[in-house]
Amino acid sequence: xxxxxYPMKFMPLFKNxxxxxxxxxxxxxxxxxxxxxxxxWALSAVEGNESVVSNGFLKGNxxxxxxxxxxxxxxxxxxxQHFGNNFPLLIKIxxxxxxxxxxxxxxxxxxxxxxxxxxKTEMWxxxxxxxxxxxxxxxxxxxxxDEYRRFLDMGHLEDILHIEHPQNGDVFFIPAGRVxxxxxxxxxxxxxxxxxxxYRIYDYNRPDxxxxxxxxxxxxxxxxxxxxxxxxxxxxxxxxKNETLQLAQCPYxxxxxxxxxxxxxxxFHALDSFVIYLCxxxxxxxxxxxxxxxxxxxxxxxxxxLADEVELFSEGESNLLEVYVDPEQWKxxxxxxxxxxxxxxxxxxxx
Numbered sequence: 001x002x003x004x005x006y007p008m009k010f011m012p013l014f015k016n017x018x019x020x021x022x023x024x025x026x027x028x029x030x031x032x033x034x035x036x037x038x039x040x041w042a043l044s045a046v047e048g049n050e051s052v053v054s055n056g057f058l059k060g061n062x063x064x065x066x067x068x069x070x071x072x073x074x075x076x077x078x079x080x081q082h083f084g085n086n087f088p089l090l091i092k093i094x095x096x097x098x099x100x101x102x103x104x105x106x107x108x109x110x111x112x113x114x115x116x117x118x119x120k121t122e123m124w125x126x127x128x129x130x131x132x133x134x135x136x137x138x139x140x141x142x143x144x145x146d147e148y149r150r151f152l153d154m155g156h157l158e159d160i161l162h163i164e165h166p167q168n169g170d171v172f173f174i175p176a177g178r179v180x181x182x183x184x185x186x187x188x189x190x191x192x193x194x195x196x197x198x199y200r201i202y203d204y205n206r207p208d209x210x211x212x213x214x215x216x217x218x219x220x221x222x223x224x225x226x227x228x229x230x231x232x233x234x235x236x237x238x239x240x241k242n243e244t245l246q247l248a249q250c251p252y253x254x255x256x257x258x259x260x261x262x263x264x265x266x267x268f269h270a271l272d273s274f275v276i277y278l279c280x281x282x283x284x285x286x287x288x289x290x291x292x293x294x295x296x297x298x299x300x301x302x303x304x305x306l307a308d309e310v311e312l313f314s315e316g317e318s319n320l321l322e323v324y325v326d327p328e329q330w331k332x333x334x335x336x337x338x339x340x341x342x343x344x345x346x347x348x349x350x351x
Contacts, residue, residue, distance in 0.1 A: 005073050005304045006291040008058065008066070010051040012298070013041035018208065021097025023128070023187045027298040039094050042278060042300045045087035046196050055293065063087055063302075076272035076305035078327035086117075088325055089253055091278055092190040093127075093298050096182040101203040101214070102136055102157065106224040107176035111197065114220075119176040122192035123248045123255060125321060126170040127280050127297075130185030138162045138178050138230025145222060152218065157202050162230040171235035171247045171257075177226035189280055191323055193252050199224055244322065251330035256322040260284065260314045269308040273324040277301045277310075282318025287311040 014024075014031035020038025024031065031037040043063070044051045050062035058066055067087055072080045079088070105120035112118070124135075140162040143151070151157050161179065164172070166186065174180050179201065182188070199221035203214050237245050241259050244266075248255040258264065268275060277286050278300040285294045288307040295301055303310055312320065 003057065004289070005066075005070050005306060006056050007286055007288045007293050007301050007303045007307070008053050009055045009293050009295070009299065009301055010043055010063065011054045013044060013049055013051065015039035015041065018206070019096055019098035019100055019184075021095045023095040023097075024093060024298065027093070028296055029298060036097065037095060038097075039092050040298055041090070041092055042298065043089065043091040043276060043302060045194055046090060049196075056291070070304065073306045074304045075274055076327070078272050079274070079305070079325055082327070082330065083325075086194065088194055089276070089323065090192050090194045090196070091276060091300055091323070092192070094182065094186070094188050094190055096184055096186040096188075098184045099204060100182045101200045101206075102161070102179060102181040103198050103200050104179050104221050104224050105176050105195070105198060110224055111195070116195070116197055118193055118195050120193050120195040120197055121176045121250060121252050122174045122190055123253075124166075124172045124174065124182075125189040125191070125247065125255075125257070125280065126166045126168060126172075126186065127189060128187040129166045129168055129170070133166060133185040134183035135164050135166055135172065135186070136161045136179065136181040136183075137164050137172060137174070137233040138180070139227060140229065142229055143227055145225075145227065148225070148227065149222075152202065162233070164233060166234075169239065171237065172233050173235055173248050173250075174233075175226070175250075177224055178230070179225060189278055189321055191248070191253055191255050191278075191321070241317075247321075249326070249329060252325070254324055254326050254329065258312065258320045258322055259317065260312055260320065261317040262314075264312040266310045266312070267308065268305075268310065271324065272305060272327055274305045275303040275307075275310065276321075276323040277303070277312070278321040278323065280319045280321060283315040284318040284320055285313040287313070 014037045016034040017038025020036035024037040107119040199217040245257045279295045286301040288310045293301045
């Protein structure tokens with residue numbers, strides 16, 4: 001029996017949310033007996049929510065277990081030196097049938113001061129936006145921390161927030177510290193640092209399943225917030241078929257969009273990173289290391305770093321997000337996520 005690493009698929013993790021809908025079911029997933037699915041975690045190493053391999057001889061093992069065994073073969077030499085046995089990304093599909101809470105995430109520096117694993121920078125790729133859908137993306141005017149607190153205490157926080165109207169295919173990069181929220185009528189992919197740490201600022205006085213108002217984190221959020229103005233948070237790019245289009249690049253992840261309707265071959269010999277392919281539309285297949293993995297919308301494939309070449313195929317036209325961690329982006333970043341770090345319980349809430 002072969003014991004060589006190969007491209008892996010994973011069992012989805014489904015999250016019931018008070019704001020969730022049923023669009024993820026339309027992608028071909030069965031999340032019963034949950035009444036809805038606000039989040040599908042396609043790839044996760046978050047403690048208690050580890051993705052489980054669904055194909056090949058590693059079937060039944062968690063992502064964390066695979067990483068502990070294969071180390072540099074999975075992450076790449078430099079990435080493993082940097083992150084150790086902590087897989088650095090979390091990949092989600094989100095169905096916002098109602099407004100999410102207005103929230104903010106800490107950056108790495110603040111997270112570490114508070115005994116958290118790491119901060120949370122993320123990006124959104126809009127798969128489907130209903131007419132008049134909105135998102136909150138930062139502030140529309142300059143405010144001081146004291147002014148912000150006055151607006152919040154008076155119940156007028158929404159008066160100072162920057163609102164965007166997303167369309168299908170739009171991209172929004174949300175750095176740690178930016179106040180943000182999803183409105184209703186949105187289906188999207190979220191690429192983020194491996195963290196479930198969220199500070200909830202405002203929740204429209206919405207009760208939880210037990211009829212109680214959900215907890216807010218006003219004081220915790222204050223030190224995390226970037227009060228600068230957002231004028232246009234939408235990432236500009238030109239749609240082209242069968243080309244790799246960069247959507248985001250930062251020390252935490254690089255994300256590209258590839259819309260394909262014919263076979264495409266890619267060479268990653270010099271990258272020194274794993275590569276994730278998340279299908280957001282259509283039916284595709286990923287081939288690497290003599291293994292072919294078919295995927296449909298909402299599914300992803302994790303290609304290990306030891307693969308030098310990847311071939312992409314589609315049935316008709318499909319859309320893929322290509323995600324990896326480029327060591328050239330974080331090499332000057334002093335934050336080290338090695339196994340020597342004393343991880344503590346993170347401040348986790350439901351958005």
